[in-house]
Every structure is written in C-alpha cells, then in structure tokens.
Amino acid sequence: AQTVTQSQPEMSVQEAETVTLSCTYDTSESDYYLFWYKQPPSRQMILVIRQEAYKQQNATENRFSVNFQKAAKSFSLKISDSQLGDAAMYFCAYRSPRGTYKYIFGTGTRLKVLA
Amino acid sequence: NAGVTQTPKFQVLKTGQSMTLQCAQDMNHNSMYWYRQDPGMGLRLIYYSASEGTTDKGEVPNGYNVSRLNKREFSLRLESAAPSQTSVYFCASSEGGRSTDTQYFGPGTRLTVL
Numbered sequence: 001a002q003t004v005t006q007s008q009p010e011m012s013v014q015e016a017e018t019v020t021l022s023c024t025y026d027t028s029e030s031d032y033y034l035f036w037y038k039q040p041p042s043r044q045m046i047l048v049i050r051q052e053a054y055k056q057q058n059a060t061e062n063r064f065s066v067n068f069q070k071a072a073k074s075f076s077l078k079i080s081d082s083q084l085g086d087a088a089m090y091f092c093a094y095r096s097p098r099g100t101y102k103y104i105f106g107t108g109t110r111l112k113v114l115a
Numbered sequence: 116n117a118g119v120t121q122t123p124k125f126q127v128l129k130t131g132q133s134m135t136l137q138c139a140q141d142m143n144h145n146s147m148y149w150y151r152q153d154p155g156m157g158l159r160l161i162y163y164s165a166s167e168g169t170t171d172k173g174e175v176p177n178g179y180n181v182s183r184l185n186k187r188e189f190s191l192r193l194e195s196a197a198p199s200q201t202s203v204y205f206c207a208s209s210e211g212g213r214s215t216d217t218q219y220f221g222p223g224t225r226l227t228v229l
Binding site for chain 2 (some may be wrong): 004045046050093108
C-alpha cells in the first residue's frame with residue numbers, strides 16, 4: 001500500500017524569503033500523480049500544484065515549484081518570495097493512475113510566515 | 116459556478132443522534148468523495164462514488180453510510196453519532212475516469228459530538 005510522509009509538522013519563513021516543504025512517499029507503481037494542497041484558516045482545500053510522475057520536468061506555478069526526485073520518492077514544495085497569505089497547512093497527496101484514483105494524504109505541514 | 120458546496124458548516128450532536136451531511140457539485144463531475152480530517156492525521160477517505168449509482172468504502176467507513184442521490188449530490192449519514200466522529204468533514208469531486216484527475220474540495224463541515 002502507498003504511504004505519504006510529511007516529516008515537518010511546522011515550518012516558519014520570513015516574508016519575502018524562500019521555504020521548502022518536504023514530502024516523501026512509498027509506492028511500487030511506476031506511474032502516478034502527486035499534488036500539493038494548501039489549507040488556509042478558512043479550511044478550504046486549494047490545489048497548489050500537480051506533478052505527473054512520467055514527466056521529468058518539475059512543475060511550476062508562479063512562486064510555487066516542486067523538486068521531484070522519482071528515484072528517491074521525494075516531492076518537495078518550494079515557495080519563493082513568501083507572502084503573509086501563504087500561511088496555511090500544506091498537504092502532500094499521492095494518487096495512483098489506476099482503479100478509482102483515490103488520494104492518499106500526508107499529515108500536513110503548518111507554514112508560518114513572519115512579517 | 117459554486118464548485119463544491121456542503122451543508123451545514125457547523126453542527127453539534129449528542130451521542131446517539133443521527134444526521135446527514137449534504138454535498139453538491141455543479142462541475143458535472145462523475146466522482147465524489149467524503150473525507151474526515153482529524154488533528155495530526157491529514158485527510159482520510161470515508162466513502163467514495165466513482166460514478167453515479169456506485170459507492171465504495173474507503174479507509175475509515177465504520178459508522179457511516181452514503182447515498183449518491185444523483186450525479187450532483189453525495190450525502191454522508193451518521194446513524195448513531197459517537198464522540199469519535201467529532202471531526203471536520205470534507206466532500207470532494209473530480210471528473211473521474213481519467214488518469215489526470217484532480218479533486219476539488221468543498222469548504223468542510225465541523226461536527227462535534229458530545
């Protein structure tokens with residue numbers, strides 16, 4: 001069975017600085033999808049970025065980018081030029097390309113942004 | 116386009132009471148999901164519906180039932196609430212049936228069982 005691990009319960013970053021959130025996963029599949037979701041205090045889960053495992057190029061969305069290391073089964077999220085609005089819980093998620101496409105979530109990392 | 120909506124936003128129940136959480140999506144998605152979120156445990160799948168007319172158990176289905184009323188609506192029922200069911204509940208939907216599927220979430224329901 002697949003598992004997702006986020007080993008950093010909490011991180012802090014100074015406004016305008018860069019921070020990296022870690023995520024590792026375990027799977028025997030070769031093709032799959034990885035996601036980062038943001039959950040602000042409003043509780044709404046918001047998709048930040050998505051990575052297809054068959055793509056070697058790391059996904060990027062504005063100030064958010066990933067470092068996808070398939071062999072190491074690592075999927076970290078880098079936030080550049082951090083803003084106060086980036087403060088939230090961040091969840092890493094794994095999805096198999098087969099079956100019913102269920103997600104497996106990590107336990108989350110709480111990001112604090114310091115002014 | 117409201118996306119995924121959930122009602123109610125908050126609910127307090129006494130042990131043994133029953134209630135139904137409602138979820139609706141207006142994105143014409145085929146698949147719908149119910150998750151619960153507990154502190155330090157991320158989101159765990161309770162039940163899902165891959166398509167209209169089908170439902171299947173997820174990781175933590177005990178104490179819950181679901182109904183896929185139509186393509187838009189997917190409800191979660193607690194027949195006899197227990198304090199262990201105190202949690203935040205999220206509904207999600209996705210197009211389904213495609214390998215590039217992405218789930219979109221509702222705003223959540225905070226449920227407290229006394």
